[in-house]
Amino acid sequence: MMNSDDLPPPVPTDxxxxxxxxxxMARFRNYFLTGLIVAGxxxxxxxxxxxxxxxxxxxxxPFVPLxxxxxxxxPFGLPGSGLIVAVFALxxxxxxxxxxxxxxxxxxxxxxxxxxxxxxAIYRGLKQVFExxxxxxxxxxxxxxxxxxxxxxxxxxxxxSQSPSVEIANKLPGQEEHISVFLPCAPNPTTGFFFYxxxxxxxxxxxxxxDAATLIMSCGVVQPGSDQQKKLAALxxxxxxxxxxNSTPLQPEPAKVE
Numbered sequence: 001m002m003n004s005d006d007l008p009p010p011v012p013t014d015x016x017x018x019x020x021x022x023x024x025m026a027r028f029r030n031y032f033l034t035g036l037i038v039a040g041x042x043x044x045x046x047x048x049x050x051x052x053x054x055x056x057x058x059x060x061x062p063f064v065p066l067x068x069x070x071x072x073x074x075p076f077g078l079p080g081s082g083l084i085v086a087v088f089a090l091x092x093x094x095x096x097x098x099x100x101x102x103x104x105x106x107x108x109x110x111x112x113x114x115x116x117x118x119x120x121a122i123y124r125g126l127k128q129v130f131e132x133x134x135x136x137x138x139x140x141x142x143x144x145x146x147x148x149x150x151x152x153x154x155x156x157x158x159x160x161s162q163s164p165s166v167e168i169a170n171k172l173p174g175q176e177e178h179i180s181v182f183l184p185c186a187p188n189p190t191t192g193f194f195f196y197x198x199x200x201x202x203x204x205x206x207x208x209x210x211d212a213a214t215l216i217m218s219c220g221v222v223q224p225g226s227d228q229q230k231k232l233a234a235l236x237x238x239x240x241x242x243x244x245x246n247s248t249p250l251q252p253e254p255a256k257v258e
Contacts, residue, residue, distance in 0.1 A: 050079075053079055056086055058082070060082035060085050060086045064081075141182065143159070143204065144207040144209060144212045145158050145159075145160050145202040146203040146205060147181065157183070157184070157212050158181040158202070159212065160181055161179070161180040163180070172196060174198065176200060178199065179196070179199050179202060180195075180196050181194070181197050183195075186217065187217050189213045
């Protein structure tokens, strides 16, 4: 009969060290954050595009006769048909406005709007904004610069606009020419600060407005001129930095004994 001394020693079970578990979880979180950063802008872009197309369809489609709607002949709706109609209508309107008869009608409409006190101010302001942004002849927001803001030694990217009007220029201190600039905020460049800066305080940089907006929206991660591999590497690096910042515990400092 075999006693306990004759039994073979138990085989030790392989225990996974806690460091391996934490390393796997950190790597999983790193990959998840990288995938989220890469897929997030694509998903949001598709969503905003779909929302814009649906919004235009909802406005334009009620004005399209049933005989010209795709769903009249198809068993399903065709997204974007209203957007196509809107683009065609705006192109036709621009063609008519470029002719003599169209200009006459536009002038007549502007004179009618000019006689309405409240509507007149709104229409003139919107017309100047649209002409400046879409005429292709102005220089507003086509140049990018740097200004020392919000404190000395800190520099911010600004979009350079135009010189102020005579009334505003006469009230500005000093004899130096001032330029109006727009300072976009990160990560939403549609909001920011608008102010007048002396021309000598603006540092012109060779960067397009699109690259500046991308740089601001990415909070400096995506640099102008970076190829796709560098952009992905920068995104992965930002995710890794976020992982390290979240996983590194704060070590309490020992109390000083005097």
